[in-house]
Amino acid sequence: LISFAATEEEQAFVDMAKTLAKEKFRPAARRAESEGVLEPDLIRKVEELGFLSMELPEHWNGFGLSLLSQVQIVKALSYGDPGILQGLPGTGDAASLIRVLPDDKPVNRLKKLYGQFSEPIMAYFDLMAMEDGRFHLEKVEGGYRVTGTTCPARLAAKSQIAVLAARDQEGEPVVFFLQTDGLRMVSGDNLGLQYAGIGQFHFNGYFIPSEQVLSVGREAEDFIRKARVRIYILEGAKQSGVAEAALDYATAYTAMRKAFGQEIARFQGVSFRVADMAIQSRSAWLLVLQAAEAADRGDKEAEGFALRALSKAHGAALFNTNSCVQLLGGHGFIREYPAEKWMRDARTESLLYGRERELLHHWGLFLLEGEKEVKTVDLL
């Protein structure tokens, strides 16, 4: 039955997350960005509320929440500040891979390694679509040898463990993990999401023993795809959160700010843009919800739904954050207000996760050629 009513339990978690986001994340956002620091008490609080382990399965001491519940909470947290949310410690995007992997020996090795750190942070690199030839994975005796540079990923600069998904020289998908200690890492002053520890690793003939290989071949490809669907849906929720934050902030500002003797909201050039922001954020959010619900049901359409939802959510976040800066005028451009940060964060997010037009292109291939053909040419 078509329904848009969250359960009471979901609503309670969302309320908690929203309160935390508004009262704690947002005031801490600037310092987190400029100094890379977040109060340990705040991180502890987030952990206590279970927000760091929503995606992890129970055998990893996680909550194994449904995507439908998670996206609502994630959106609420992102409403406070997307940068802080993306920089929180834990398993990050790797949680989605762990969620779909079987609880077998290789995964237990990863779990054991993860348990050795007091404040573990894991980064996940999905390198399956890297086309620039900068990263090479070669199958060798007893394991794999890695050379080259990864694409940038969040949490990389903070991580002790990295999980990578890539193709070897034969085109075979491989998922493996490694300890980042001693690796060459490049992490600069990014456009946005600066607290998120975005970085890339350089490898020079680095050896990965076969014990650190989590999955290979068709099975690995299946896990990677399933994880990607979950990651895309969760990222769609994050972009929806920042889109809504920008909408609400712009609404509040334009309701108060006066020019030509009246509140600027009274000018339709302003209020209609706010209405457009409301259309953008709501429509994107509903697509994210639908994708989450489809994924939870194991619907085969979930992969396509995730593509279109994230594309739309990227678009909404870009439009709304830009509009927020625009409607704040000069105030939007300066760093005393969060608008310019959200604009940078939203753009960064869209580059890390799929690019809005690239996602749409993949969705178009699904529509025209069906999942099977797209899969064989590896456009995802």
Add this chain to the structure above:
Amino acid sequence: LISFELSERQQQMKELAHWLAENEIRPIAMEAERMKRVPEQWLQKINQMGIHLNPAGFQSGKNQSGRLQKENEANRLGVIAMEELAWGDAAVTLSLPGPGLGGPPLQASGTPEQQERFLSIFTMDEPRWGAYAVTEPEAGSDVSGIRTTAARVDGGYLLNGQKIFITNGARASWVIVFATVDPALGRFGHRAFIVEKGMKGFAATKIVDKLGLRANETAELVFEDCFVPDENLLGGEELYERRHAKSSGFQVAMKTFDSTRPVVAAMAVGIARAAYEYTLEFVKKEFPKHGHLYPLAIDLLAESETDIAASRLLVWEAAWKADMGKENAKEAALCKAMAGKMALDVCSRCLEILGPSGLEGHPVEKWYRDVKVFDIFEGTNEIQHLVIARNQYAQYRLRV
């Protein structure tokens, strides 16, 4: 629980409406367009099948007092059905016998007697229509500015004025007509009347030619000292007294929009989907994969499908809120604003994909013309923006 799966009843409604659209509506659409009317024989046949257009009447029932009521799924069933029917053809759908857009205000505000009297005429013996008349030459989006007058006389009212752009206005057995008892009172002077065909002083003076929806009758109505008895005042005098708000005639119009805007938006989604599906199949069959147009088609079709899906969800949300008895003015405006514009964009993109070959012989050019009005009637896109903005700023007690 949040869910996007159709219930059994919703699925049945979708399948039934789609069957009708595919097997009865679509086959006559192009011919009806050329003739600028839906064939009488076809209307007779459809009417005898018991098919009536009443966006407010899906799954109607009666409560203990005998008053017709909408049950929980009525609005959702309505938008699901209307998307499918408009997928078949919007002009033919709007010409289906039944109360049409006159149904929602009658069911929302009519007395039990009025509902019984005016809804019971839709029987299988012959096709009949209802209509809804608000717009005037000098009052479209500004509903509060209507100038058709209703002067109190013994036993009723005398109506004088003109209405334009009235769907099925000439053929309708009755029309819900908005008039003012005193133009100086603005919206506070509004009343809604049920004017019956044949009433003295009431005439349809013109059928207009249009950009699209040509098979559907759009009429101009004139009222010259048209006497309307008290029993035809929508809701009766007590409706206006009971609410203590003297603006209830205006409120009837506004509340009507809250239920009809999702319906109109659903129709826009249906037209967009028709154009998208047609073009998708065309590209699959006709475009070589290595041709230079294929990548263009991939991106335009993906964007279109995404926008259609997003608009549909906004429509469903507005309908769901109405079913739950929740205030849905903002959601109704959101879905109408997005769907109206989206549908034209989608049809335009589909024409872009088809190129010069889309100029004739493809239904997409017709859908492109048809769909434009969905961004205009039941409140223009600009009015939807105004409604959304007003809701957005309401928390700051700022009326924009």
